[in-house]
Amino acid sequence: MPLLSRITGPADLRRLHPEQLPPLAAEIRAFLIDNVTRTGGHLGPNLGVVELSIALHRVFDSPHDRILWDTGHQAYVHKLLTGRQDFSRLRAKDGLSGYPSRAESPHDLIENSHASTALGHADGIAKADQLLGVDRCTVAVIGDGALTGGMAWEALNNIAEAEDRPLVIVVNDNERSYAPTIGGLAHHLATLRTTKGYERFLAWGKDALQRTPVVGPPLFDALHGAKKGFKDAFAPQGMFEDLGLKYLGPIDGHDIAGVEQALRRARNFGGPVIVHCLTVKGRGYRPAEQDEADRFHAVNPIDPYTCLPISPSAGASWTSVFGKEMLALGAERPELVAVTAAMLHPVGLGPFAKAYPGRTFDVGIAEQHAVASAAGLATGGLHPVVAVYATFLNRAFDQVLMDVALHRLGVTFVLDRAGVTGNDGASHNGMWDLSVLQVVPGLRIAAPRDAARLREQLRQAVAVEDAPTVVRFPKGELGPEAPAIERIGGVDVLARTGPAPDVLLVAVGPMAAACLDAAALLAADGITATVVDPCWVKPVDPALVELAGAHRMVVTVEDNGRTGGVGAALAQAMRDADVDTPLRDLGIPQEFLAHASRGEILEEIGLTGTGVAAQTAAHARRLLPGTGTRPGAQEYRPRMPLTDWSEPA
Numbered sequence: 001m002p003l004l005s006r007i008t009g010p011a012d013l014r015r016l017h018p019e020q021l022p023p024l025a026a027e028i029r030a031f032l033i034d035n036v037t038r039t040g041g042h043l044g045p046n047l048g049v050v051e052l053s054i055a056l057h058r059v060f061d062s063p064h065d066r067i068l069w070d071t072g073h074q075a076y077v078h079k080l081l082t083g084r085q086d087f088s089r090l091r092a093k094d095g096l097s098g099y100p101s102r103a104e105s106p107h108d109l110i111e112n113s114h115a116s117t118a119l120g121h122a123d124g125i126a127k128a129d130q131l132l133g134v135d136r137c138t139v140a141v142i143g144d145g146a147l148t149g150g151m152a153w154e155a156l157n158n159i160a161e162a163e164d165r166p167l168v169i170v171v172n173d174n175e176r177s178y179a180p181t182i183g184g185l186a187h188h189l190a191t192l193r194t195t196k197g198y199e200r201f202l203a204w205g206k207d208a209l210q211r212t213p214v215v216g217p218p219l220f221d222a223l224h225g226a227k228k229g230f231k232d233a234f235a236p237q238g239m240f241e242d243l244g245l246k247y248l249g250p251i252d253g254h255d256i257a258g259v260e261q262a263l264r265r266a267r268n269f270g271g272p273v274i275v276h277c278l279t280v281k282g283r284g285y286r287p288a289e290q291d292e293a294d295r296f297h298a299v300n301p302i303d304p305y306t307c308l309p310i311s312p313s314a315g316a317s318w319t320s321v322f323g324k325e326m327l328a329l330g331a332e333r334p335e336l337v338a339v340t341a342a343m344l345h346p347v348g349l350g351p352f353a354k355a356y357p358g359r360t361f362d363v364g365i366a367e368q369h370a371v372a373s374a375a376g377l378a379t380g381g382l383h384p385v386v387a388v389y390a391t392f393l394n395r396a397f398d399q400v401l402m403d404v405a406l407h408r409l410g411v412t413f414v415l416d417r418a419g420v421t422g423n424d425g426a427s428h429n430g431m432w433d434l435s436v437l438q439v440v441p442g443l444r445i446a447a448p449r450d451a452a453r454l455r456e457q458l459r460q461a462v463a464v465e466d467a468p469t470v471v472r473f474p475k476g477e478l479g480p481e482a483p484a485i486e487r488i489g490g491v492d493v494l495a496r497t498g499p500a501p502d503v504l505l506v507a508v509g510p511m512a513a514a515c516l517d518a519a520a521l522l523a524a525d526g527i528t529a530t531v532v533d534p535c536w537v538k539p540v541d542p543a544l545v546e547l548a549g550a551h552r553m554v555v556t557v558e559d560n561g562r563t564g565g566v567g568a569a570l571a572q573a574m575r576d577a578d579v580d581t582p583l584r585d586l587g588i589p590q591e592f593l594a595h596a597s598r599g600e601i602l603e604e605i606g607l608t609g610t611g612v613a614a615q616t617a618a619h620a621r622r623l624l625p626g627t628g629t630r631p632g633a634q635e636y637r638p639r640m641p642l643t644d645w646s647e648p649a
């Protein structure tokens, strides 16, 4: 009788006998490999926390005790043990989220996938429980990678303050973020790891002494009391214990009994305790264990035996085009350097790093430091390119504003995963940057529509030495090239569907494809349009304002939240120039979007050809009487060939 299917919650798990736990762990591993290779997801991280998750839910009484997962990508086992075993639609529309989700379960508390925040939450929850007199334990599980984030240390500084406030911090140390974790902390954890022999020696000593009649036990107690000094002789515990945190470990994170024993000691300690668990990312699945790049950190659907992709990607990705152009620029511009926040390969800097290792800086999961350090690199005469996922730049906004822009420093930010990302849920959509960065004086933003423009705009960006520049593009594969038929100022005209078009369709970045499709649909509906790509969306190009004044209606379309985005910026520029053409802005609704594929979400929010056409036609019928009257003309037709429609038929 399989054990996993009998687990409907932690109580069932606690009823199992210890000897049933290894077979349960084996079942869970098989489940993860079978399901996550089919759906895609964070296979490596979750294979590494099977035993740890079992021990956590046997020692602590979730959801009364709170178990928090930092970043949350490693919470699949936690979900399996808390009543959620249908992984058939993991990270897919209407399926299980790939992260903890309050809507799914009372066992889940932190939904955001942004690293290094769990200790902060834990500090607050523990304070609340103490103030409200609630007797329970707060446990935060944080990876060695997430521990390189500054917020984790801000929290530790506060947690260490209250020696009487129970809080258990489990460090899940698998020596990896994606790549091996960097920095002094990683070295310190490595030092602690090498004291494994110390723990074994201690265990042997305890056993031997307690079997020694009369003198044994008191001698052990004396030694144990002196353990701090004794242990320090073997391995510097300094950092954690000097902070005032009790340190337990290092513990073999795959030894359920050992982890349970350490967690029980930590739970009964009554103050802040760190339990340092050593785990292996990808444990139990050889292809993951042997994956040098990132231990199968996040996999697309693959064959579990061959590890080949189930549906190989057809075309080049935005990321790969950036990576190649960055490599070429590295040869041309010796002062160009690259900065990553623990995501060297995911952001495409692998080729540059291979060619120029001395000019590539991985700062750990530390985006604020990445930007402040980039400011220093620029001050020192270099031109840094900081490559991060768009959503993760949010936490470094003040550094962009005050450390870079205020000093008029030439730093280029390359924001990958800009716009709707989809399957990673609300906290991963890069829907903020075109709004948040609008307020930064002097900062310039480019949104390329295809590979050619990405190369061109990246080159333009790194040529700017007196202001921050941003190049932002979405996740996944590139669409077809969309050449301009004309350039007015810095604005590319992509198509005109009539001699005196009614509508100016302003396409931001990859929305060009949807706008070209929409223009064709609108033309069939009797609404003519000029489709333009501003290329650089901040500052607003005066030519765009002029073009707006030459049309009867303006519609902007952006893969960003509508609030404070490009549409809002153009409307303000038009007001400032007394251009009163009515403007309507299409974009991502200012909401946290549930996980689904990028395509499904863009369809839902109307950022497709048919969606843009329907919304534009509806606005035109209200604002431009007598247009768009033919019913049924909205049905979708394939993208029209790019021809200059302004030529007389």
Ligand SMILES: Cc1ncc(C[n+]2csc(CCOP(=O)(O)OP(=O)(O)O)c2C)c(N)n1
Residues within 6 Å of the ligand: 045, 048, 071, 073, 074, 113, 114, 115, 142, 143, 144, 145, 146, 147, 172, 174, 176, 177, 178, 281, 297, 341, 342, 343, 365, 367, 392
């Ligand atoms: C602020 C932020 N930056 C980057 C990421 C991308 N990211 C997701 S998981 C991960 C590595 C996490 O390493 P670790 O905490 O050690 O967990 P592990 O995967 O090893 O279990 C990174 C960099 C993120 N989620 N949040």
Ligand SMILES: CC(=O)[C@@H](O)[C@H](O)COP(=O)(O)O
Residues within 6 Å of the ligand: 071, 073, 113, 297, 298, 346, 417, 421, 424, 475
């Ligand atoms: C948890 C996390 O933040 C990353 O692992 C992220 O899920 C990766 O996203 P991509 O798959 O888009 O690289």
Ligand SMILES: [Mg+2]
Residues within 6 Å of the ligand: 143, 144, 145, 146, 172, 173, 174, 175, 176, 177
């Ligand atoms: Mg790790």
